[in-house]
Amino acid sequence: MAKIRLYVSGPLEAEKVLGLDSAQSNYLFGVMRRKVGDTLLVFDGENGEWRAEVAKANKKNGLLVCKQPVAPQAAPPDLWLLFAPVKKARTAFIVEKAVEMGVRAVRPVITDYTNERINIARMQAHAVEAAEQCGATFVPEVAEPVKLAKMLADWPEGRRLMFCDEGRAALPVAGALAGQAAGPWAILIGPEGGFSPAEATTLRGLEDVTPVTLGPRILRADTAAVAALTAWQMALGDWR
Amino acid sequence: MAKIRLYVSGPLEAEKVLGLDSAQSNYLFGVMRRKVGDTLLVFDGENGEWRAEVAKANKKNGLLVCKQPVAPQAAPPDLWLLFAPVKKARTAFIVEKAVEMGVRAVRPVITDYTNERINIARMQAHAVEAAEQCGATFVPEVAEPVKLAKMLADWPEGRRLMFCDEGRAALPVAGALAGQAAGPWAILIGPEGGFSPAEATTLRGLEDVTPVTLGPRILRADTAAVAALTAWQMALGDWR
Structure with missing residues (x-):
């Protein structure tokens, strides 16, 4: 059976x-x-x-x-995945992959270039299915979408943010994470059109932000999410 | 425009x-x-x-x-992705992701527990679309499926194989790849039901094989492909 x-x-x-x-x-x-x-x-x-x-x-x-x-109960590391909603199938994919890879919360953010909506109840159901399938005993909450500017303005003290910056010069992800402290972290994946200049300026100005690059090719948002989660779990999470 | x-x-x-x-x-x-x-x-x-x-x-x-x-022309590292075909949408996804992540060839393998077929012409078209979208100047060939046993029997000398072994004790991927030499490599992702005992025995007996584990949760084949490619590109590929 x-x-x-x-x-x-x-x-x-x-x-x-x-x-x-x-x-x-x-x-x-x-x-x-x-x-x-x-x-x-x-x-x-x-x-x-x-x-x-x-x-x-x-x-x-x-x-x-x-x-x-x-x-026994096993919680993933204290990691949030922040991402701008993309088209429905790829958003569902990002939520499924976040659960398999191991995050504590999935937090959609509305950026200046975000055009897509997100059905939170449906995405929460995807998170449950993914947890059932991958053997996890924990189901991350899929939060209501929040504007990126507001999320950054309310940013919790002591939580570091790995910012996947496709458009700019940043360190390759392995080097950028080497020697960083574990603890509360978040990963931010941008929309397909990237971040606006104002958003990039705000992100670069935040003290807790670590910008990283994910290789020489342009990654779709769903690919970038899995790749960034892999890099983080290998360096600072429960894949060590 | x-x-x-x-x-x-x-x-x-x-x-x-x-x-x-x-x-x-x-x-x-x-x-x-x-x-x-x-x-x-x-x-x-x-x-x-x-x-x-x-x-x-x-x-x-x-x-x-x-x-x-x-x-200029830019080829990805000399890396093959070997995977057992899964359901159509997820197989298309694996091919798309292989191109974005950067591989030289996509080689479907038929394992003892593989039930799905693969439409090679369609998957090659997916590879072209992914290359158009991700800015690559190289399109990996999607090869005709080959039985895993035959592929291993004909294995080219000097090409190392990273074997993503969900069911057994192996080193976490970061440690398993640390200190390995770059050069020709391949990554093998199993079908959803895993490898048969005979296949696992053959794989463990091969001199060029490096078994790795990808974290404590069970990953779907498409997630495992992106995660394994990320780990390899960070350690030995063009994400360094």
Whole structure:
């Protein structure tokens, strides 16, 4: 049987009864044909991974019972991914990849050259699916979009920002991150048209900003997101 | 006017007349409304980037004339990306990302657990589009799929292979690549179901293989491709 892993409402604990929503119930009992007594893996984002058993196999409102803990809770490093929304499929891709690569929060930013909108509820659902698939016990929050200028004005003290600056001279990412301290960080990926001159000036003026370049070719925003997350996780995160 | 960059048949040289195919002609003169005398950028994969001028604005068979060289030819490092075909959209994504990240060849491999097919002509067209978009002057060849066992049996002497081994104990990628020599390399990404025991045994027995792990979460094949390419380019490629 294919392994099934579901994100459910917690808090998970032994013998807790877990209600499934209609989409989960239909998937589990309609598509995957699971029956009473079958087991699967569940997580709630806060209490690790547990084995659960099917108690009621109804396609509209199934029930599970939480049994044994399987893996402890594991949070990714304290890293935010900031990105300007791009077209729908690529935005969904960025959210999925952020979860697989390991971030604490996904924060869309509206830049001067951002034209696209973002459906936060839909993107949060993508984050849940990605966590179910990649074995994570943590689901990053997909925040409401905020204007970049406002986010920078309210920037939290002590959080460093890796700024992927395609248009300007900056150090290659490996050198730029070497010797930096771990701790709270964020990565900023620009829109396909880049940052406006005013935005670039503000970013360069911020004390906590580390500008980096990602190779000699122009990367799409979704590629840049995965590449930047890889570089950061290798240098300062949980890929060490 | 939006910047246009087209891959054309060469060899490019001053005053050479360049015929456009019907798709390019329709795009340039139907969609983008370019007229005789307008200029755009062209490359042929071997002779750098040139400025060209529209000589005949026909939506079925337009003509350009090659004018001045703009940028020299730049080949990516001698790196192959080997991957098992996955579902169509994600395979297209892997090919697109390989071009942006910079590889010399894209080589699909059929593993014991590979179920998907691949349309090579379509994937080659994706590689061309990605090169047009990312500013590359080189288009990697998308090779016909080969069985993994055959590819390993015919493995070229002196080419190292980075094997992304999700299921087993291997060094984190940064440490595994540190101190390795540059030169001909390949990266191997497995199918969603991983490698068979026989394949893993063969791979571990090869002298030129460097197994690596890509962090603590399970990565989809398309994510693993971008992450592995990033790690390699940072350590041994043209991102240094």
